[in-house]
Amino acid sequence: MRMSAQHYAVVHALYRDHHGWLSHWLRNKLGCTQQAADLAQNTFIRVLQSRQLMQLQEPRAFLTVLAKRELYTFWRRRELEQAYLEALAQQPQANQPSPEDMLLIREAIAALDQLLNGLPPKIRQAFLLSRLDGLTHVQIADSMGKSVATIERYMKQALLHCYLAAR
Amino acid sequence: MKNTNPIASEAIDPVVLTAIDWMVRLDNGHASADVKAGFDHWIAANDRHRQAWQEMTRALQPASQLQSAQHQSPAQLSVIREVLSAPPSPQRRRLLNGMALVFVGLGTAYLLKRSPTGMALSADITTSTAERKTVILADGSQLTLDAESSIDLHFSAGKRLLTLHSGACIVQVATDPTRPFTVATAHGSVTALGTRFMVRRQPDRSLALVLQHSVMLAAGEQQQPLSENESAWFDSKGISPEREDMHSYAAWEDGVLDVRNQSLGEVVEALRAYRKDYLRVSPAAAQLRVFGVFQLDDAERSLRTLAQALPIRITHYGPWLTLIDSR
Incomplete structure (x- = not known):
């Protein structure tokens, strides 16, 4: 990441003037000082990466929006972890992955979920059937009661969505 | 930048x-x-x-x-x-409702429109994109489905139950005192008391609109009769009556999208069921207010009409992606 001295000065001023306020705001949402501190830190990492700081007029509104995104990611991740552990608990002992695999899988689930965030459910389903289950487009079309042309359109939309989300 | x-x-x-x-x-x-x-x-x-x-x-x-x-x-x-x-739980998603600012702030400009529809996997009657369908059911009742809708039918000696998974339906119920007629969604159920009514299922809640006579609406722990021209939103927590005249929400039956001071985001959401491509609308454009009557069956023309009336630019990327942003 390229960062000019001016950009750095703006971030520094933001941090100095609003970090305490933001941590407090997050603590009210989370009820936990430690997590609030982590998310405040993540929020400022986002601030560093943002490219339009020079025009900033409402710093706290800007910070709140970035922090909400962090909060969403945090809660969604916890929701996914819980769902994963519950689903795993339904499986027999023989099917449990090793702790290393489990960690990788949890990370990848969170990453893929974030990538697919906002995709319409049908398109999400078609994408998962193709990329996870490895079904052919004809098989997906059959299982979803759609034409192959529709599935291919879904796939293109999903791929573009992932491309834009990953940038 | x-x-x-x-x-x-x-x-x-x-x-x-x-x-x-x-x-x-x-x-x-x-x-x-x-x-x-x-x-x-x-x-x-x-x-x-x-x-x-x-x-x-x-x-x-x-x-x-x-x-x-x-x-x-x-x-x-x-x-x-x-x-x-x-999918993410609704209260988590709601957190993102004010997110437009982030995307604009970071120079990444488009919010993705989420499809209002659920899955259409095992439904008995479904309609595809841009298709409306009217069928006469076994009891003589008439069922009309909006585009991208799916519904299951369960008729037995004691009941007539329709489960609406996605989209919207209007039913004209044939009288049968021994078998109540109910349209259910994940959010609650609407039981006819000799009548014509509409149910629309949205991801987080459903809408019931009574076009003739009355219905009994049940959701969560609550139960409430609705009379002609009345409407109410409902979800698993309960019922919230709607004071506005909601007849425009049933205009799809005539192939028309009747918009009275809704955001462009909502209008695009409604048009999606009538377009095969993926409509993306920029956050700034999504907030524009729209008035007017649009033809659903010519969604392309509706988009052009919108582009004439509003400060927006519409760009097509091949047959599967259309971007709408503000000028």
Whole structure:
């Protein structure tokens, strides 16, 4: 990441003037000082990466929006972890992955979920059937009661969505 | 970067679109040797082609990781699918409602429109994009479905139950005192008391609108009669009566989208069921207020009409993507 001295000065001023306020705001949402501190830190990492700081007029509104995104990611991740552990608990002992695999899988689930965030459910389903289950487009079309042309359109939309989300 | 038009930075590289085309062609399960040779030729032709392909592959890395994890322990697949198929809970999603600012602030300009519809997997009667359908049911009742709707029918000696999974329906109920007629969604149920009414299922709540006579609405712990011209939203927590005249919500039956001071975001949401492509609307444009009557069956013309009335620009990317942003 390229960062000019001016950009750095703006971030520094933001941090100095609003970090305490933001941590407090997050603590009210989370009820936990430690997590609030982590998310405040993540929020400022986002601030560093943002490219339009020079025009900033409402710093706290800007910070709140970035922090909400962090909060969403945090809660969604916890929701996914819980769902994963519950689903795993339904499986027999023989099917449990090793702790290393489990960690990788949890990370990848969170990453893929974030990538697919906002995709319409049908398109999400078609994408998962193709990329996870490895079904052919004809098989997906059959299982979803759609034409192959529709599935291919879904796939293109999903791929573009992932491309834009990953940038 | 200038703040005047953050959307301009969002223009999608046509090479990426071509890379996506190739990916889908190669992926379909039985790509011919010709297709593979064509792809090899394309990717070797230009460094930018190879680069776009790598960008796509990198974007999809989490999916590849999960697929290889599943090779090591096959039973993981069902677990992973189950977890990823569940959408985020509504209160989490609501947190993102004010997110437009982030995207504009960061120069990434488009919010993705989510489809209002659920899955149409096992439904008895479904309609596809841009299709409306009217059927006469076994008891003589008449059922009209909006585009992208799906409904299950369960008729038995004691009841007539329709389960609406997605979209909207209008029913004209044939009288049968021994068998109540109910339309249910995940959010509650609407039981006819000799009548004509509409139910629309949205992701987070449903709408009941009584067109004739009355219905009994039940949701959560609550139960409430609705009379002619009355309407109410309902979800698993209960019922909230709507004071506005909601007849415009049933105008789809006549192939019309009747808009009275709604946001462009909502209008685009309604048009999606009538378009095969993916409509993306920029956050700034989504907030514009819209008045007017639009033809659903000519959604392309409706878009053009919108572009004439509002300060927006519409860009088509092939037959599967349309972007709407503010001028």
